[in-house]
Amino acid sequence: MTNNPDSWADVEQRPEALRSIASNGELPPGLEDRVVRTLQRRGLLGAAPRSRLGRWVLPVAAGLAALAVGFALGRRTPTVQAAASQRYALLLYEDASFQAPPRSAEAGYVAEYSRWAREVNAAGNGLTGEELNYSGRTIDSAGAAVDHDRAADGQSVLSGFFIVHAADLERATAIAKTCPHLKHGGRVVIRPIEPT
Amino acid sequence: MSSPSDERALVTRVIEQRDEAAFRALYRLHTPALYRLALRLSGGSGATADEAVHDAWIRAAEGLAGFEWRSALRTWLTGILLNCLREGWRETAEPTEPLDDHVPASATISVELRIDLETALRELAPGYRSVLVLHDIEGYTHEEIAALLGIDAGTSKSQLARGRRVLRRRLERSGESA
Numbered sequence: 001m002t003n004n005p006d007s008w009a010d011v012e013q014r015p016e017a018l019r020s021i022a023s024n025g026e027l028p029p030g031l032e033d034r035v036v037r038t039l040q041r042r043g044l045l046g047a048a049p050r051s052r053l054g055r056w057v058l059p060v061a062a063g064l065a066a067l068a069v070g071f072a073l074g075r076r077t078p079t080v081q082a083a084a085s086q087r088y089a090l091l092l093y094e095d096a097s098f099q100a101p102p103r104s105a106e107a108g109y110v111a112e113y114s115r116w117a118r119e120v121n122a123a124g125n126g127l128t129g130e131e132l133n134y135s136g137r138t139i140d141s142a143g144a145a146v147d148h149d150r151a152a153d154g155q156s157v158l159s160g161f162f163i164v165h166a167a168d169l170e171r172a173t174a175i176a177k178t179c180p181h182l183k184h185g186g187r188v189v190i191r192p193i194e195p196t
Numbered sequence: 197m198s199s200p201s202d203e204r205a206l207v208t209r210v211i212e213q214r215d216e217a218a219f220r221a222l223y224r225l226h227t228p229a230l231y232r233l234a235l236r237l238s239g240g241s242g243a244t245a246d247e248a249v250h251d252a253w254i255r256a257a258e259g260l261a262g263f264e265w266r267s268a269l270r271t272w273l274t275g276i277l278l279n280c281l282r283e284g285w286r287e288t289a290e291p292t293e294p295l296d297d298h299v300p301a302s303a304t305i306s307v308e309l310r311i312d313l314e315t316a317l318r319e320l321a322p323g324y325r326s327v328l329v330l331h332d333i334e335g336y337t338h339e340e341i342a343a344l345l346g347i348d349a350g351t352s353k354s355q356l357a358r359g360r361r362v363l364r365r366r367l368e369r370s371g372e373s374a
Contacts, residue, residue: 027227028242031246035250040216042254043214044214
């Protein structure tokens with residue numbers, strides 16, 4: 001069994017011979033879905049994208065750091081925090097109705113959340129918060145663990161939370177009602193934190 | 197076949213709306229050629245090609261908003277794919293073909309085997325293989341290859357000439373042993 005020397009031996013002079021082996025071939029099964037799943041986990045695809053909260057957590061954290069320095073130096077009076085030590089958790093949920101911004105509008109969202117956070121802090125209500133990644137794990141009482149990397153369509157996702165100081169539930173509600181998360185179709189659940 | 201305007205519309209939908217259907221359409225449009233290229237450049241390693249194509253699409257999706265359409269989308273994707281492959285080569289200590297035309301004894305194939313063109317390509321050093329595949333199979337010009345690989349066009353030409361010589365020697369040796 002021999003090669004065809006006329007086709008291969010003069011490959012230097014007939015490089016087009018190589019084109020004859022060009023063919024698409026079979027793609028590995030599952031590669032497309034694997035790529036899509038990775039992009040969904042990273043919030044680059046899907047109806048329920050990664051929360052936009054994280055973008056403004058840094059500006060808020062910077063503001064809080066300045067506030068803390070001001071308290072330490074006695075320049076500001078922590079009015080609400082001194083008068084009432086009740087803390088409330090504001091739990092931010094994204095449902096199917098949440099309107100994630102297009103990339104061109106992300107900067108505007110970030111500025112909006114940042115401005116709101118600064119205003120809450122400026123009023124002495126001491127706001128902290130964290131963004132939650134969509135991925136995680138659920139463990140039940142039987143010890144079974146289920147990993148999840150994004151919410152199924154239509155399911156509600158806890159995308160972040162704030163801790164805020166307020167005199168009472170009514171005041172905490174008034175603060176929560178001004179959160180831009182609501183304007184964008186999100187939902188805020190207010191829960192008092194049990195004092196320790 | 198999608199028109200350029202169709203392709204731009206799909207890209208816009210992926211960027212603005214994170215539209216999965218639009219992404220899958222782009223994926224199906226470009227992946228057959230990308231995978232074929234990755235398979236050839238990885239010496240026939242399906243696992244390497246699989247990983248390279250996966251990583252290339254993730255990087256492409258992350259950078260899609262910054263793509264300015266100065267080149268064809270396929271060319272941009274190919275560049276990303278080549279970077280992914282070369283990073284893999286660096287990690288695995290890319291084998292190098294000697295710059296002269298001597299074929300070392302360790303690279304010879306079994307005398308009982310018939311060497312066909314695909315096998316010969318797989319045995320080329322990645323540098324020669326990249327240029328030869330991109331030019332003679334995929335049809336890129338030396339200028340395009342230079343941009344994709346980060347070399348100059350003159351190097352592409354000399355690598356191509358050497359790659360073809362080595363390829364021919366391997367095929368001739370196979371013919372002699374058959």
